[in-house]
Amino acid sequence: xxVPVAFFALFFAYPVVxxxxxxxxxxxxxxxxxxxxxxxxxxxxxxxxFTTWQALAxxxxxxxxxLPGAYVFARFDFPGKQVLRAVVTVPFVLPxxxxxxxxxxxxxxxxxxxxxxxxxxxxxxWAILLAHVFFNYAVxxxxxxxxxxxLDPRQEEAxxxxxAGRFAAWRRVTLPALAPAVAAAALMVFLFxxxxxxxxxxxxxxxxxxxxxxxxxxxxxxxxLPTAAVLTLVQFAAVxxxxxxxxxxxxxRETALRLVDPAQTARPPRGAGQRAxxxxxxxxxxxxxxxPLGVLVERSFDTSGGYGLAFYRALQSVDANGSTFLVPPLxxxxxxxxxxxxxxxxxxxxxxxxxxxxxxRAGRLVRGFDALLMLPLGVSAVTVGFGFLITLDExxxxxxxxxxxxxxxxxxxxxxxxxxxxLPVLRAVDDRLREAAAxxxxxxxxxxxxxxxxxxxxxxxxxxxxxxxxxxxxFGATVFIARPDNPTLPVAVARLLGRSGELNYGxxxxxxxxxxxxxxxxxxxxxxxxxxxxxxx
Amino acid sequence: xxxxxKYAATALAAALGVTVLAGCGGSDDxxxxxxxxxxxxxTLVSHDSFNASDAVxxxxxxxxxxxxxxxxSGDAGAALNQExxxxxxxxxxxxxxxxxxxxxxxxxxGLFTPYEAKGLDRVEADTQLDADHRVTPVDTGDICxxxxxxxxxxxxxxxxxxxxxxxxxxxxxxxxxxxAATSSxxxxxxxxxxxxxxxxxxxxxxKKLKDNGVKTVDGWEQAYNEEFSGSAGGKKAKADRPLVxxxxxxxxxxxxxxxPRPTEAPTGVATxxxxxxxxFAGLLDxxxxxxxxxxxxxxxxxxxxxxxxxxxxxxxxVAKDAKLPELFTKFGASVDKPATVDPxxxxxxxxxxxxxxxxxxxx
Numbered sequence: 004x005x006v007p008v009a010f011f012a013l014f015f016a017y018p019v020v021x022x023x024x025x026x027x028x029x030x031x032x033x034x035x036x037x038x039x040x041x042x043x044x045x046x047x048x049x050x051x052x053f054t055t056w057q058a059l060a061x062x063x064x065x066x067x068x069x070l071p072g073a074y075v076f077a078r079f080d081f082p083g084k085q086v087l088r089a090v091v092t093v094p095f096v097l098p099x100x101x102x103x104x105x106x107x108x109x110x111x112x113x114x115x116x117x118x119x120x121x122x123x124x125x126x127x128x129w130a131i132l133l134a135h136v137f138f139n140y141a142v143x144x145x146x147x148x149x150x151x152x153x154l155d156p157r158q159e160e161a162x163x164x165x166x167a168g169r170f171a172a173w174r175r176v177t178l179p180a181l182a183p184a185v186a187a188a189a190l191m192v193f194l195f196x197x198x199x200x201x202x203x204x205x206x207x208x209x210x211x212x213x214x215x216x217x218x219x220x221x222x223x224x225x226x227x228l229p230t231a232a233v234l235t236l237v238q239f240a241a242v243x244x245x246x247x248x249x250x251x252x253x254x255x256r257e258t259a260l261r262l263v264d265p266a267q268t269a270r271p272p273r274g275a276g277q278r279a280x281x282x283x284x285x286x287x288x289x290x291x292x293x294x295p296l297g298v299l300v301e302r303s304f305d306t307s308g309g310y311g312l313a314f315y316r317a318l319q320s321v322d323a324n325g326s327t328f329l330v331p332p333l334x335x336x337x338x339x340x341x342x343x344x345x346x347x348x349x350x351x352x353x354x355x356x357x358x359x360x361x362x363x364r365a366g367r368l369v370r371g372f373d374a375l376l377m378l379p380l381g382v383s384a385v386t387v388g389f390g391f392l393i394t395l396d397e398x399x400x401x402x403x404x405x406x407x408x409x410x411x412x413x414x415x416x417x418x419x420x421x422x423x424x425x426l427p428v429l430r431a432v433d434d435r436l437r438e439a440a441a442x443x444x445x446x447x448x449x450x451x452x453x454x455x456x457x458x459x460x461x462x463x464x465x466x467x468x469x470x471x472x473x474x475x476x477x478f479g480a481t482v483f484i485a486r487p488d489n490p491t492l493p494v495a496v497a498r499l500l501g502r503s504g505e506l507n508y509g510x511x512x513x514x515x516x517x518x519x520x521x522x523x524x525x526x527x528x529x530x531x532x533x534x535x536x537x538x539x540x
Numbered sequence: 541x542x543x544x545x546k547y548a549a550t551a552l553a554a555a556l557g558v559t560v561l562a563g564c565g566g567s568d569d570x571x572x573x574x575x576x577x578x579x580x581x582x583t584l585v586s587h588d589s590f591n592a593s594d595a596v597x598x599x600x601x602x603x604x605x606x607x608x609x610x611x612x613s614g615d616a617g618a619a620l621n622q623e624x625x626x627x628x629x630x631x632x633x634x635x636x637x638x639x640x641x642x643x644x645x646x647x648x649x650g651l652f653t654p655y656e657a658k659g660l661d662r663v664e665a666d667t668q669l670d671a672d673h674r675v676t677p678v679d680t681g682d683i684c685x686x687x688x689x690x691x692x693x694x695x696x697x698x699x700x701x702x703x704x705x706x707x708x709x710x711x712x713x714x715x716x717x718x719x720a721a722t723s724s725x726x727x728x729x730x731x732x733x734x735x736x737x738x739x740x741x742x743x744x745x746x747k748k749l750k751d752n753g754v755k756t757v758d759g760w761e762q763a764y765n766e767e768f769s770g771s772a773g774g775k776k777a778k779a780d781r782p783l784v785x786x787x788x789x790x791x792x793x794x795x796x797x798x799x800p801r802p803t804e805a806p807t808g809v810a811t812x813x814x815x816x817x818x819x820f821a822g823l824l825d826x827x828x829x830x831x832x833x834x835x836x837x838x839x840x841x842x843x844x845x846x847x848x849x850x851x852x853x854x855x856x857x858v859a860k861d862a863k864l865p866e867l868f869t870k871f872g873a874s875v876d877k878p879a880t881v882d883p884x885x886x887x888x889x890x891x892x893x894x895x896x897x898x899x900x901x902x903x
Binding site: 025204205207209210220222223224225226302305306307308313389392393396497498500501502504505506507508509 | 588589614615617618621622624625626629631645719721722756757758759760761762765771772773776793794796797798799800891898902
């Protein structure tokens with residue numbers, strides 16, 4: 004427990020507290036009066052109001068669209084299911100700079116809706132809501148669908164034999180078992196949409212701003228640290244509240260449900276109704292997820308001389324006319340992979356130890372720590388990035404110009420995924436096995452190696468895969484600290500998009516496509532080694 | 541061990557191996573990045589748009605013995621704010637990339653140590669805005685409305701030339717601009733209107749511009765790549781706005797990054813709508829390698845660096861003896877009378893101008 008606590012204290016709590024403190028202190032005195040001043044500004048209240056209602060609307064819409072998907076992925080067998088499960092997760096780990104561009108192409112002028120019905124949704128709140136569904140579809144499918152696939156269908160059948168109608172049986176048997184998972188998924192979606200940054204910035208235009216966007220604007224653009232600090236505290240309180248409720252629903256879900264192997268519950272769809280449902284879900288996935296991703300791929304091949312590989316070839320060379328980077332853009336892939344691997348390793352060690360500690364001990368304090376580990380998902384990257392800058396500046400921890408900052412920042416977002424994946428599996432390990440090993444003379448280390456390790460190995464790999472994919476796509480914090488001689492893929496994409504000219508734009512699309520492929524491949528590998536109970540993701 | 545676990549174990553082992561390798565690469569890096577006093581490394585902190593060709597940086601090393609290490613951190617505003625936060629114990633020796641719209645913020649925070657760079661007499665006088673030499677001008681760039689040549693040729697319509705023109709009914713619903721609160725070209729365009737119509741008249745101008753259908757998006761990337769019909773990205777996105785707020789150097793960039801290169805730039809510049817940005821560099825207060833930093837400042841205004849700059853950052857040199865590349869003279873626009881606003885005046889009113897702009901145009 005000491006390692007994860009130290010890690011979070013040093014690389015998360017200390018920087019965040021320092022930057023917030025900088026904003027709220029004037030001449031050594033705390034100025035808590037500033038909180039009231041900022042919170043009574045009408046423009047800030049507008050932001051708070053918009054942040055909340057768009058998150059509520061996004062969550063409702065995501066549940067509406069993704070729950071049928073969760074059912075289909077849980078209960079039906081159909082060709083290509085594994086691949087599709089991986090593909091719907093790709094948006095979740097893609098950087099928003101990339102996706103925002105693709106989504107604009109779909110909903111904006113000349114986009115799909117425009118061509119069909121002349122409807123344009125860019126810079127409307129609908130674009131934001133749909134993009135949020137796009138990003139969070141996988142959260143619902145994986146969280147709810149994961150549990151659904153393990154519920155024994157015979158229980159519902161039994162209820163029907165006893166005379167319950169189809170709906171009544173579902174409502175009385177399946178729904179109560181599923182409810183905590185739905186609540187957990189809804190809360191995660193709410194958390195992600197409440198703290199939405201890139202989507203709102205790109206698709207919302209200047210008229211819409213979430214708390215996270217406003218924190219970025221106040222910190223990075225205006226250097227109005229007091230306002231930023233107050234907003235950070237507000238977001239902190241909101242996120243803390245969401246996480247507390249989330250932890251509570253998760254605990255409820257862990258209470259005894261008789262679970263079965265998902266392989267037994269899925270079967271090919273039967274009858275017109277089920278086939279129509281499957282068709283509907285596949286169509287949704289096609290329109291909502293594959294189409295935006297497809298637009299990126301299409302544009303990466305669309306050179307002025309017809310379709311070709313020119314943009315991909317350009318990635319290999321340092322620009323002869325002037326170097327956007329000091330290295331060829333293709334090197335960004337190598338950098339990204341190296342950073343992500345280091346980040347994964349850190350996340351595994353920290354998250355693994357935290358999960359182990361949480362399994363062994365119980366009590367209010369430990370549960371609080373559990374929720375605390377999720378906080379980095381809800382704290383703005385700019386706060387962490389600027390916090391790093393003002394805290395990690397003295398020997399022996401003068402890391403401000405060190406390469407290690409990037410994997411450290413990425414590990415912060417990776418750890419929650421590791422913990423959430425490992426925790427249920429570790430908790431499921433029967434303590435009596437360890438005791439038996441100890442009785443037979445095994446040292447604690449040996450007992451861990453012989454008992455725990457074989458049982459959790461697959462969970463570790465799944466956790467590693469997720470941490471890896473999330474690190475790969477991390478953009479917010481990385482952009483502040485990535486060095487120019489080794490940009491990561493998302494940073495390289497953003498820089499290329501920041502320049503005019505066909506080659507730059509095309510290279511950005513090509514790099515995005517590569518990033519997407521790397522993410523998709525690592526997620527596909529995950530599908531193959533998924534454990535029977537792979538936790539929440 | 542079944543095949544899946546075997547595969548997984550191999551993958552994990554491979555991952556660990558690569559991680560160790562990455563770690564080694566990193567530590568090598570760290571050894572060479574030593575920045576202590578008397579060090580042979582000089583560190584330049586800048587924004588994401590900074591670029592210099594390898595040959596020029598090597599020439600500097602050959603000339604002075606100092607190796608340049610570059611740290612980029614976000615856009616111009618974010619990069620400057622990070623410097624202000626780390627004031628007194630800076631990450632580098634020289635900061636490049638504070639422009640006239642933010643200059644006062646940098647100077648008021650005492651970010652720089654005065655140093656009169658060698659060769660300053662060759663630099664355009666009207667770019668030297670700080671008499672104390674806390675900052676050295678390095679480049680200028682003009683923020684102007686760009687137009688899609690093909691659109692106006694097809695419509696047999698003359699492209700607009702001035703701020704006034706943009707209000708004409710012929711150009712209704714054609715212009716896209718950036719959010720002045722979050723984007724530096726957006727702010728530049730707003731300042732251009734303030735310079736032209738005065739501190740009260742600009743509001744009236746924007747009211748009329750809004751009535752004439754100006755569209756505002758958040759950043760330059762969206763405006764230029766997604767909304768502007770003249771850019772390569774915009775063509776793919778089937779963009780429908782033939783007028784965009786961008787830079788006077790955007791047309792040459794469209795030519796440079798096209799394959800095959802066209803004989804004429806696809807876009808043009810409305811030269812009567814320009815606001816001039818001047819970018820400065822300065823020696824950071826508390827720099828560990830002061831001598832190296834001074835040498836680097838001298839180098840930034842040397843003929844060699846100044847001539848390398850246009851094709852790397854798409855800005856204009858400030859040194860009078862620096863020749864512009866042919867790409868610029870052939871495809872670029874020369875702006876005779878760009879609008880300017882005094883940096884101190886900008887510092888005093890920026891917030892208020894942007895806020896009233898926001899309530900007029902965005903909300």
